[in-house]
Amino acid sequence: MVSRRDVLKLGALGLAGAAVPGLLSRPALARALPEPFSRPLAIPPLRTGRLQGGVRTFDLTVRRGRRRFLSGVDTATLGIDADYLGPALRVRRGERVRFAVRNALSTVTTLHWHGVHLPARMDGGPQQVIEPGAVWRPEFEIRQPASLQWYHAHPLHHTGEQVYQGLAGLFYIDDGETPPGLPAEYGVDDIPLVLQDRRFDSDGQFLYLATMRDRMFGVHGDVMLVNGVPWPTLAVPRRRMRLRLLNGSNARTYNLVFSDGREMLQVGTDGGLLARPVARRSIRLAPAERADVIVTFEPGDRVTLRHEPLPRRRRGRRGMGMMGMMGMMSMMQPADEPFVIMQFTAERPEPPQAALPQRLAEVPDWSPRRAARTRRFVLDMAMGPRMMRGDGFTINGRSMDMARIDARVPLGDVEIWEIVNDSPMGHPFHIHDIQFRILDRDGRPPAPWERGLKDTVWVDAGETVRVITRFDDYADPDHPYMFHCHILEHEDGGMMGQFVVV
Ligand SMILES: [Cu+2]
Incomplete structure (x- = not known):
């Protein structure tokens, strides 16, 4: 078991010795933080849109919101049809999709379809600005294999700030070719996990970009959110669970392990299924990367998903000047300490119906x-x-x-x-x-x-x-x-x- 004190070790992460103006003080943070594993994991609502003249259509509104991450205080947030984050959108290969994205913010935004193959003017990059009050209507065809993609704000110079406040969501692509034996029931045995670290100020509001160190290394937080819930717990109904991991953090790279060192069978990457499953004990996931993994649970299990520090590479650019800079960077870089992310429990999980496939997919390759x-x-x-x-x-x-x-x-x-x-x-x-x-x-x-x-x-x-x-x-x-x-x-x-x- 992990004590509250262990969880709060995360509080030292990236902050030890650094004066961050306005940061919630440690004792105050400790009082406001929810008890670890006291809140259930939230599953983003699944949306399949509506078929209109053969085109799958989604209406989305980017708006402000408030969310109670901490006890007794609401944090101002941004979301898509929600207070924080957005719905999971589900589409199929071969179909046409259309969106009406309304910007209800008082600032410009964009919505980028990360990992999706589409025409450039539908991409939602910094060129496709949505003015306050305006509606953007991208439309494209889904031409890629089953995979977990995602969408997020992408305005020039303000992507970090808007994603930090909540402008991101999941984008599932199906292709009808999922091999039998791979869990595929959304929110039951096929669970998305959006990993995000966040930091709060003394008013319980997100504290974004406060120091030079934030600019250099990116903003690192001391509160772990999974699907927007701090250190959640999930009671798994089946022995064979599929976890679709997305690193939705602004800057932090995770090295994911289970507390008992159990195996994770990786079946997919950013763009879809691997050719065959790969057994792993730890998975490094950098910002925006996805990993599709199968984890097996036994009755009575109670385990945590954790981050374990990675060895830091000390190889840099040629020349001696770099050595000095490397030393300086190492000193300034946020400390990489272990911390917990979430808990899984299993009471009487159902056994799987079919064997796990050994061949998963044909992966395109180019010579x-x-x-x-x-x-x-x-x-x-x-x-x-x-x-x-x-x-x-x-x-x-x-x-x-x-x-x-x-x-x-x-x-x-x-x-x-x-x-x-x-x-x-x-x-x-x-x-x-x-x-x-x-x-x-x-x-x-x-x-x-x-x-x-x-x-x-x-x-x-x-x-x-x-x-x-x-x-x-x-x-x-x-x-x-x-x-x-x-x-x-x-x-x-x-x-x-x-x-x-x-
Ligand atoms: Cu970079």
Whole structure:
């Protein structure tokens, strides 16, 4: 069992020794925090929209809200048809979907369909601004395998702030090809888990971007929310449970383990099912990454899902100057300590009806020999005045500029994108529109669990990762897609670029 004191160790996370103005004081926070595992996990409401002339249609309103995360105090939030987060939208491969997204905020927003293959002007990036009071009506066809995608706000320089307050939701794609034996009953044995760390000020309000350290490393919180509930508990009804993990945090990478070290069978990645299941004891999940896992529970089980610290890589950019910077960064970097996330209990779970499949799916692949070209993207961060000004994060030496197109990709070409991390910390690199395969990490082939379709890839400090994909279906010279770091404070700080498919 985990005591309340253990849970509160999380309070030290990323905050030890750091003066954060306005932060809820530890004793006050301790009083306001809910008892760990005292609240049930919330399951986001599932929406299948309505069929209108053969098109699946959803109406969504982005609005303000209030949510009682802490005892005795409401926190001001943002949500989509909800106070915090949004509904899980469910669509099928091959069908056309249409949305009416109404912005009921007093500021501009956008809604981006993360991981979804679609025309650029439907993408919901910073180019598709929804003015206050306006309605945005994107429409596209679902042309990709069953997978868990998600949607979130993506306005220029304000993505971090809006997602932090709650503008994100789940986007399930079905294709009717789920192998028998894989749990697929939403909210029963197929459970989405949106992991988010949050931080509160002395008034119980979200405390976003308070220090220079927040700008450099991204905003790290000391309260764990799963589907918007602090440290929840879930009573599982079946022995074989499918957990669809989404790291919806702004900046924190999790290394997920069960308290008793039990195995997780990973069956899917960002873009869908793996070719075959991969047994794992720990799963590293960077911001925006998804992992689809099967966990087996026995009667009487009571276990927690935890974060265990990762070994920190000390490999950086060439040269001695970097060593000094690395040392400084290590000192400033938030402490990585273990903490609990949520609890699972099983009383008398039902046994599974069918055996787990050993073959899951055909995963698309592209041969490097068919690549038309390799593009290189060097990630870096500037120190000093540029960092203070808020545009210290760069790709190929430049920070994001809406007036600049960084790459023009001919329609139908297979390309290798080589992502070089020249900075002293890791970055999750995300590409809009497509799903890719990882070719290699520093020349070495990817681990078995990284051999599925991905749209976000962790690139460690000093590491070079090559990915390969084909840019199909949608050419549009006037509307760009984005590529960027998914640490949202880095994205907002300039580590983002634009490409068009022509
Ligand atoms: Cu980054």
